[in-house]
Amino acid sequence: MKQIIALLLLILAGPTSAAELTIALDHSRTTWQTAELLKHPAAQTVQIVDDVSYKRNMTYRAVPLAVLLPGLTVQNHVQAVALDGFAAELAAAPLLAQSGAQAWLAVEDPAHPWPPLANGKPSAGPFYLVWTQPQVSGISPEQWPFQVSTIKQLKTVAERFPALLPDPALAADDPINQGFALFQKNCLACHRLNGAGDAQVGPDLNVPYSPTEYLGGDFLKRYIRDPQSLRHWPQAKMPAFAASVLPEADLELLVGYLKHMAARKTGAAL
Template identity: 50%
Template structure:
């Protein structure tokens, strides 16, 4: 076969292959399962779901999707799941959100290579190959960070304080302290993109305590405004932080609590060698 024929054959093969086919790894320890795009699309429980006001696309979207709970047969009350995306985003979701009959339903949207999804708004790339979407998310108090897209793997993990002790307030901090509440809010929001004291899974944003906490160089008012709208501090169209502009995405009380936590942690830096 001539070089030209080989090139033409390779080009034909590449054109015939699905463009965004991928694998999703689910590690429930000790059991691990890898699902391919084709396998998920062929499942008997795959169906078309409509998501009003989709978090990633900001309008109604329709997906071919599988009930997320059906892919996690070993899931039990009290478990925590880590969802890791290809772009460095990582978020923990409590199993209770998936197991309680609250009315909220989590679905794994699967991008069909023959019918790819549109690009994300703001030149943020693609949401595929897998995306966790929710029907009636408010019933389980599901925030925007709990809609991970570009999903690569799901893992059962220990709670954050056990995995990353340098992020946790001291045991002497009262359970009803704003710092303790702020730590919970931090895990649900900031920790999906940032590390703290060098600990965490996410790789999208900078560390929020080392070498300096934002509470050390921004006034509380400026930090509050920045968290609400990052572009209010520095106009940067390519910035990846989207902010928390509404009470639904982050209440004023939760915002004050997470700032209290950051101020506390600024006095408890842990330098990693």
């Protein structure tokens, strides 16, 4: 009898509560409810091949992200903040692109929840930034933030966090500056450096020590390629960066930036 009553209560309670997403641009601020996005005129059913988070093909009800960012230009910059503190730094140009890779805001329907990301973990909802044809434009896994709660327009990373900048005497196309660009794309969503950044997931990558100072030889590169091969524990969150995502030449550039910054620890961060 108790089981029957519990089942009836669950049915009467209805689906899981809907969520809301805040999009804060320089000229506007909008809060979207789940139901509004699911019924949005631009909403479509999209097929995602080899979804980054679920590691398999997935189908979502989604809205083209560009539609939700009115007035944003390709020169702008936004940040997608997740419920767990993950803060993806995103140049606006790929989000607004009409060809190649296309960004979509996938919306979890409370009546038909997505599967958990792993045993004992929640789903990628309530809102998840997914991409069709990501390989065409070199979209990295860090550009697939899930459990998104806020998308906000900000100044560029370089403007907000000068402590991340390489030596200003270097040319714009210097390999160190190329590595800095890769750091922003692949690392800054989880890590800070010199105390600078908004992420709250992983450790600072320069203070008190840079990993280039305590992981000798090729161990740092091996760690980036497959973290669990060097440090294995069940709750580890850092993903593996395969060569298809971070080619060997890019990995060299990224490590070069970290080595450079090891000599540029800021006094405020020490």
